[in-house]
Amino acid sequence: MGRKRIVKGQYGYIKQQKIWASVRTIFLYAVALSLFGIGIWETGSKENLLTVIAILGCLPAGRSTVNMVMFLRAEGCSGEAKEKICGYAGGFMELYDMFFTSYEKNYQVSHMVVKDHIVCGYSENKKMDIQACEKHLAAHLKQGGCKGAAVKIYDDIEKYCEGLKNLRTQEKQGSAEGEAKKAEMEILENLLAIAL
Numbered sequence: 001m002g003r004k005r006i007v008k009g010q011y012g013y014i015k016q017q018k019i020w021a022s023v024r025t026i027f028l029y030a031v032a033l034s035l036f037g038i039g040i041w042e043t044g045s046k047e048n049l050l051t052v053i054a055i056l057g058c059l060p061a062g063r064s065t066v067n068m069v070m071f072l073r074a075e076g077c078s079g080e081a082k083e084k085i086c087g088y089a090g091g092f093m094e095l096y097d098m099f100f101t102s103y104e105k106n107y108q109v110s111h112m113v114v115k116d117h118i119v120c121g122y123s124e125n126k127k128m129d130i131q132a133c134e135k136h137l138a139a140h141l142k143q144g145g146c147k148g149a150a151v152k153i154y155d156d157i158e159k160y161c162e163g164l165k166n167l168r169t170q171e172k173q174g175s176a177e178g179e180a181k182k183a184e185m186e187i188l189e190n191l192l193a194i195a196l
Contacts, residue, residue: 021064031061032057102136120154133153138150140194144190
C-alpha cells in the first residue's frame, strides 16, 4: 500500500515538496555529473558528446534547484494552528500551506477559506505585510476573472477564528447555491494557480 500523494492546497504540501524537490535536484545533478564522468572515462577527454548531454542536463537541474530553494524557504501551517482552525473551518472550501510570490515579496498564508466571493486567510508569519498580500491576491483574482472577490488576511489566530465564525453566520443574499459554488471554485482555481 503506497503513500497518498498530497496535492497543492492540502495540509503538509510544503513539507512534502521540500523533500521531493531536494531529492529530485540531487538526482538530476548526479545524473549530469555521472554522464560527464562516463564521457571522460570512455574517451579520456572532456570533448565528447556525453559532455554536451551532461551540460544540457544541468538545465533541468538548475530549474529544480530554484524550485527547491523556494520550497525550503516556505513554511507550511503548524499543527497547533491546524488544530485550532479545524473547529471553525469545517464546511468551507479550505486551502492549507499556500505560498504566494510577487516581484517584491513572498507571502506565506497557512490557511485559507473561500465562501461566495470572500477569501479569508491566516498567516503565521508576523513579519508579512498583510495589506500588500491582500492587494496582491485581489489583483490576481481580478485578473483571473474573479470580479468582486474580497480578500482578508489575518495574522492573529483568535481574530481569524472569529472571522470564520462570522463568515459562517453570513448568508449571501440574492445568489443561487449553484452560482456561489461556481464562484468559489473559480476563486479556488485561481489561488491554486498562483501559489507555489
